[in-house]
Amino acid sequence: QVQLQQSGAELAKPGSSVKISCKASGYTFTSYYISWIKQTTGQGLEYIGYINTGSGGTNYNEKFKGKATLTVDKSSSTAFMQLSSLTPDDSAVYYCARDYYVMDAWGQGASVTVSS
Amino acid sequence: DIQMTQSPASLSASLGETVSIECLASEDIYNNLAWYQQKPGKSPQLLIYYASSLQDGVPSRFSGSGSGTQYSLKINSLESEDAATYFCLQDSEYPRTFGGGTKLELK
Numbered sequence: 001q002v003q004l005q006q007s008g009a010e011l012a013k014p015g016s017s018v019k020i021s022c023k024a025s026g027y028t029f030t031s032y033y034i035s036w037i038k039q040t041t042g043q044g045l046e047y048i049g050y051i052n053t054g055s056g057g058t059n060y061n062e063k064f065k066g067k068a069t070l071t072v073d074k075s076s077s078t079a080f081m082q083l084s085s086l087t088p089d090d091s092a093v094y095y096c097a098r099d100y101y102v103m104d105a106w107g108q109g110a111s112v113t114v115s116s
Numbered sequence: 117d118i119q120m121t122q123s124p125a126s127l128s129a130s131l132g133e134t135v136s137i138e139c140l141a142s143e144d145i146y147n148n149l150a151w152y153q154q155k156p157g158k159s160p161q162l163l164i165y166y167a168s169s170l171q172d173g174v175p176s177r178f179s180g181s182g183s184g185t186q187y188s189l190k191i192n193s194l195e196s197e198d199a200a201t202y203f204c205l206q207d208s209e210y211p212r213t214f215g216g217g218t219k220l221e222l223k
C-alpha cells in the first residue's frame with residue numbers, strides 16, 4: 001500500500017538548519033509530486049510547496065521562499081525538505097504528501113522544535 | 117492567496133445525528149475543494165476531493181457538495197469514530213490554502 005515514511009523528530013537551535021526526509025513506497029514515485037505542509041496549533045495548516053519528483057522542478061509558497069528547500073532522490077524514492085535559519089516560529093509538525101491534483105496520502109509528520 | 121473561511125470552529129453532536137461543516141472561499145475555486153479528517157497525533161486523511169467525490173475506502177455517510185465559493189461536508193448518522201478535526205483545502209490555485217478546521221466532539 002502507499003506509504004510515506006518521514007524522518008524523526010528534530011530539536012534544533014535558532015539559526016541552524018534541519019533536513020526532513022520523506023521516503024515513498026507502494027507506488028511509482030515519479031508519477032506523483034510531493035507536497036509539503038506545515039501544521040502549528042496557532043497558524044493551522046500552511047502549504048509550503050511541491051517538488052516534481054520526475055524533473056526536480058519546484059513551486060514554493062512565497063511565504064516559504066528562502067526558508068524551505070525541496071529536493072528529491074529518485075534512486076531511493078525519497079523527497080527532502082531543508083529548513084534554514086531556524087527561529088522558534090519554525091517549530092511545527094511538517095508533513096509530506098503525495099500529490100496529483102489532490103493530496104491523497106500523507107506521511108506521519110515530523111516534529112521540529114527550535115529552542116536554545 | 118485564496119482565503120478559506122471554515123465554520124463552525126467546533127461542533128458537538130450525538131451519535132446518530134447528522135452534521136454539516138461549511139467552507140467559504142474568497143473567490144471561485146471551481147469545485148477544487150477537498151475535505152480531510154485528522155485525529156489527534158495522526159496525519160490528515162482524505163475524505164472528499166473535487167468537492168463531492170468520495171475517496172476510496174471512505175464510508176458513504178460522508179458527502180460533499182457545493183460550487184463557486186461555497187462548499188460543505190455532511191456527515192450522516194454520526195459514529196464514535198467520527199470524533200476528529202475536519203478541514204477543507206482549496207487546490208484551485210497555488211499556494212493551496214486550508215480552512216481553519218472544525219473540531220467535532222461526540223456527546
